[in-house]
Amino acid sequence: xxxxxxxxxxxxxxxxxxxxxxxxxxxxxxxxxxxxxxxxxxxxxxxxxxxxxxxxxxxxxxxxxxxxxxxxxxxxxxxxxxxxxxxxxxxxxxxxxxxxxxxxxxxxxxxxxxxxxxxxxxxxxxxxxxxxxxxxxxxxxxxxxxxxxxxxxxxxxxxxxxxxxxxxxxxxxxxxxxxxxxxxxxxxxxxxxxxxxxxxxxxxxxxxxxxxxxxxxxxxxxxxxxxxxxxxxxxxxxxxxxxxxxxxxxxxxxxxxxxxxxxxxxxxxxxxxxxxxxxxxxxxxxxxxxxxxxxxxxxxxxxxxxxxxxxxxxxxxxxxxxxxxxxxxxxxxxxxxxxxxxxxxxxxxxxxxxxxxxxxxxxxxxxxxxxxxxxxxxxxxxxxxxxxxxxxxxxxxxxxxxxxxxxxxxxxxxxxxxxxxxxxxxxxxxxxxxxxxxxxxxxxxxxxxxxxxxxxxxxxxxxxxxxxxxxxxxxxxxxxxxxxxxxxxxxxxxxxx
Ligand SMILES: *Cc1c(COP(=O)(O)O)cnc(C)c1O
Numbered sequence: 001x002x003x004x005x006x007x008x009x010x011x012x013x014x015x016x017x018x019x020x021x022x023x024x025x026x027x028x029x030x031x032x033x034x035x036x037x038x039x040x041x042x043x044x045x046x047x048x049x050x051x052x053x054x055x056x057x058x059x060x061x062x063x064x065x066x067x068x069x070x071x072x073x074x075x076x077x078x079x080x081x082x083x084x085x086x087x088x089x090x091x092x093x094x095x096x097x098x099x100x101x102x103x104x105x106x107x108x109x110x111x112x113x114x115x116x117x118x119x120x121x122x123x124x125x126x127x128x129x130x131x132x133x134x135x136x137x138x139x140x141x142x143x144x145x146x147x148x149x150x151x152x153x154x155x156x157x158x159x160x161x162x163x164x165x166x167x168x169x170x171x172x173x174x175x176x177x178x179x180x181x182x183x184x185x186x187x188x189x190x191x192x193x194x195x196x197x198x199x200x201x202x203x204x205x206x207x208x209x210x211x212x213x214x215x216x217x218x219x220x221x222x223x224x225x226x227x228x229x230x231x232x233x234x235x236x237x238x239x240x241x242x243x244x245x246x247x248x249x250x251x252x253x254x255x256x257x258x259x260x261x262x263x264x265x266x267x268x269x270x271x272x273x274x275x276x277x278x279x280x281x282x283x284x285x286x287x288x289x290x291x292x293x294x295x296x297x298x299x300x301x302x303x304x305x306x307x308x309x310x311x312x313x314x315x316x317x318x319x320x321x322x323x324x325x326x327x328x329x330x331x332x333x334x335x336x337x338x339x340x341x342x343x344x345x346x347x348x349x350x351x352x353x354x355x356x357x358x359x360x361x362x363x364x365x366x367x368x369x370x371x372x373x374x375x376x377x378x379x380x381x382x383x384x385x386x387x388x389x390x391x392x393x394x395x396x397x398x399x400x401x402x403x404x405x406x407x408x409x410x411x412x413x414x415x416x417x418x419x420x421x422x423x424x425x426x427x428x429x430x431x432x433x434x435x436x437x438x439x440x441x442x443x444x445x446x447x448x449x450x451x452x453x454x455x456x457x458x459x460x461x462x463x464x465x466x467x468x469x470x471x472x473x474x475x476x477x478x479x480x481x482x483x484x485x486x487x488x489x490x491x492x493x494x495x496x497x
Pocket of ligand 1: 286
């Protein structure tokens with residue numbers, strides 16, 4: 001049976017790299033390996049403790065092997081050499097960055113997607129890949145109560161797409177906005193266009209602007225303040241726009257954020273969109289992390305005003321039980337995007353495209369080839385159902401709230417900004433900022449060195465703070481309580497020094 005014959009460990013003959021029985025046989029072993037990994041995940045230091053260059057130093061094999069190795073031997077190497085260099089994002093004690101929440105359904109969906117391994121760049125190349133994607137972005141949009149104008153089912157030309165990452169979503173909408181504007185005012189006006197964000201906007205915006213050819217003189221970083229909870233003030237935006245117009249610049253694009261990376265600040269969408277509309281500015285709403293939780297009615301108000309925006313995106317691969325990559329992007333009027341991104345070589349010509357009845361997703365993204373991402377989202381939605389998805393998300397928020405309460409009860413600490421979602425920003429508080437920054441840096445280093453939990457920091461308004469971000473699928477209340485005890489113990493140590 002099968003096309004791999006193990007005569008001995010050094011003598012394996014492979015005639016077919018995709019033999020169904022061999023696949024079945026080996027895939028079970030990998031499933032067992034992953035299941036055991038999850039079961040034992042708390043034994044590993046959450047943040048990998050290896051030093052740079054560790055792998056080449058420890059791996060006995062210094063070039064690709066000439067002869068095949070059996071799966072058992074490969075998995076042994078994974079165990080011995082790779083796992084030590086893994087920072088365990090799925091550990092229940094992972095509280096760093098934002099979560100990348102795995103789930104059984106997400107994993108199985110990924111397996112199906114890779115199993116089919118279709119490249120659905122246009123409809124005809126695999127109709128189900130396109131149509132399932134149109135369906136899931138609509139389902140997701142309905143769960144989020146996005147206005148009908150963003151959905152295919154709305155019938156007004158709007159719709160969504162699954163891209164890889166938020167960086168791509170911002171770049172592609174920026175390019176769409178740029179070309180649309182230049183069509184009106186003339187291509188020679190490019191050097192006058194201005195892109196707006198705040199000092200809390202994710203670096204994706206800056207990267208997109210760089211890639212799209214915008215110089216520093218075309219990029220405005222508007223300052224936020226602690227008194228505004230680091231949200232972008234509409235008055236500041238208005239002033240920046242006025243000053244630019246007076247200097248002969250043309251306002252083009254605003255990236256507003258729901259749930260900034262440093263502190264989960266929320267930009268006041270409604271007022272910002274009003275100002276943007278008056279100035280014919282394309283508004284993109286980046287809700288990469290916090291967008292998912294807005295499927296819960298009690299969080300939906302954070303999206304108020306989205307109906308006035310041009311585009312909206314979130315990362316299902318952050319807080320929606322789906323592995324990377326899976327960024328959902330919705331647009332009210334995708335025609336600008338298509339006009340910037342579509343190229344139609346003769347070798348892709350086909351009747352379906354010519355009929356105008358189909359969506360060809362290659363025209364909605366930067367790359368041509370694309371993964372069947374809809375499969376994993378669809379399996380997640382079907383496996384859990386909206387009610388359970390809401391319950392999972394609420395349980396994370398509840399744990400963040402618990403951590404926040406624990407921090408507030410210890411007078412050595414402070415919660416730095418009000419908590420909106422599953423992120424708590426806290427620090428040891430000292431009246432002197434330099435001392436405070438140094439002590440919190442020390443505390444975070446000790447937390448992460450312990451291997452018992454992993455958190456990251458942010459720097460806002462000169463203040464170094466520690467971010468505690470809950471969203472791991474396996475995190476339970478007991479992990480949060482134990483981690484807080486660890487933080488307190490390490491703080492005791494620092495005070496004694
Ligand atoms: C994570 C994050 C991004 C970047 O997402 P990628 O998918 O890695 O490009 C952008 N914006 C916000 C607010 C984020 O939290």
